[in-house]
Amino acid sequence: MSFFSRLSKGLSKSREGLASMFPGQSTEKMSEAEWQDIEDALIMADCGAPLAMGLIEKAKKSKQPMQSLKDAMQQTLNIQTPIKQAKPFVLLVAGVNGTGKTTTIGKLAHMYAAEGKKVLVGAADTFRAAAVEQLAVWVERAGADIVKQAEGSDPASVAFDTISRGIAKDYDVIIIDTAGRVQTDTSLMNELAKVYRVMGKALAGCPHEVWHVVDGGTGQNAVAQVEKFREIIYTTGLVVTKLDGTGKGGVVLQLCDKFKLPVRYIGVGETLGDLMPFSANDYINSLLPESTTSESD
Ligand SMILES: Nc1nc2c(ncn2[C@@H]2O[C@H](COP(=O)(O)OP(=O)(O)OP(=O)(O)O)[C@@H](O)[C@H]2O)c(=O)[nH]1
Numbered sequence: 001m002s003f004f005s006r007l008s009k010g011l012s013k014s015r016e017g018l019a020s021m022f023p024g025q026s027t028e029k030m031s032e033a034e035w036q037d038i039e040d041a042l043i044m045a046d047c048g049a050p051l052a053m054g055l056i057e058k059a060k061k062s063k064q065p066m067q068s069l070k071d072a073m074q075q076t077l078n079i080q081t082p083i084k085q086a087k088p089f090v091l092l093v094a095g096v097n098g099t100g101k102t103t104t105i106g107k108l109a110h111m112y113a114a115e116g117k118k119v120l121v122g123a124a125d126t127f128r129a130a131a132v133e134q135l136a137v138w139v140e141r142a143g144a145d146i147v148k149q150a151e152g153s154d155p156a157s158v159a160f161d162t163i164s165r166g167i168a169k170d171y172d173v174i175i176i177d178t179a180g181r182v183q184t185d186t187s188l189m190n191e192l193a194k195v196y197r198v199m200g201k202a203l204a205g206c207p208h209e210v211w212h213v214v215d216g217g218t219g220q221n222a223v224a225q226v227e228k229f230r231e232i233i234y235t236t237g238l239v240v241t242k243l244d245g246t247g248k249g250g251v252v253l254q255l256c257d258k259f260k261l262p263v264r265y266i267g268v269g270e271t272l273g274d275l276m277p278f279s280a281n282d283y284i285n286s287l288l289p290e291s292t293t294s295e296s297d
């Protein structure tokens, strides 16, 4: 199955729900109740009420409601911030428990290695020995290298070591894995702030990118997560995972609208290849039904 069809399959519940609500694409007059149903469907898909209302307001004014809804979504998702280039390129990955950080790092390591880059991953989730082992398995599959310390050691120290080694051994890409943490846990958030700070001491100006991994099925709480992490580690981009498994996925729109952070990649499965660069177009076409009239895109 292609990436797109997997994403598309994941989001099919939202799409089918919405398809049955649009009576047609063009000039048909839709009743207030019908608009309300569509707005509800967007809210059910986790777009968030204020954004859903805003999108519907725009669509209502148009003679081609479906296309206009797609255009409004495109505008929301169109955040053009290129990924910083550096050598070594240093990336910090964070997020709450179980969102898919370690899996995403495995996929990223694989992707960069396949581009011919030398990739080093730092196991700064030192909470559980199992976390380091899990990362080591991914890193080996990806054809990358790992820096680890004993269970319970200071994550900031692992990050520092990884960057130092990465510089000394001429790596192209350095990725730091961190333990999952709930954004309301102050001591764990302080620990993460320290990782971030210490990385800048190992190499001025890094981490070059900070990606917050969000589970696409999380819903409203994702907003609180991104808000808090951003204050601590200056998030530069999002990775939204498990879009193959959620029937919702509208949280992507909500996060882009609220934080103006680019979605760097999305996760659509559990294997090495199941990572795709985010495409607003593919995403929208997975979420909304095909237009039945010809469109100029
Ligand atoms: N279906 C699906 N499952 C995923 C995806 N990404 C991760 N997972 C699964 O989510 C679960 C948690 O993934 P991890 O990578 O361990 O998550 P984590 O954020 O590192 O977890 P902690 O380190 O414990 O906070 C695993 O079972 C993964 O296989 C995805 O894109 N799609």
Ligand SMILES: [Mg+2]
Pocket: 101, 102, 103, 125, 131, 178, 179, 180
């Ligand atoms: Mg992990």
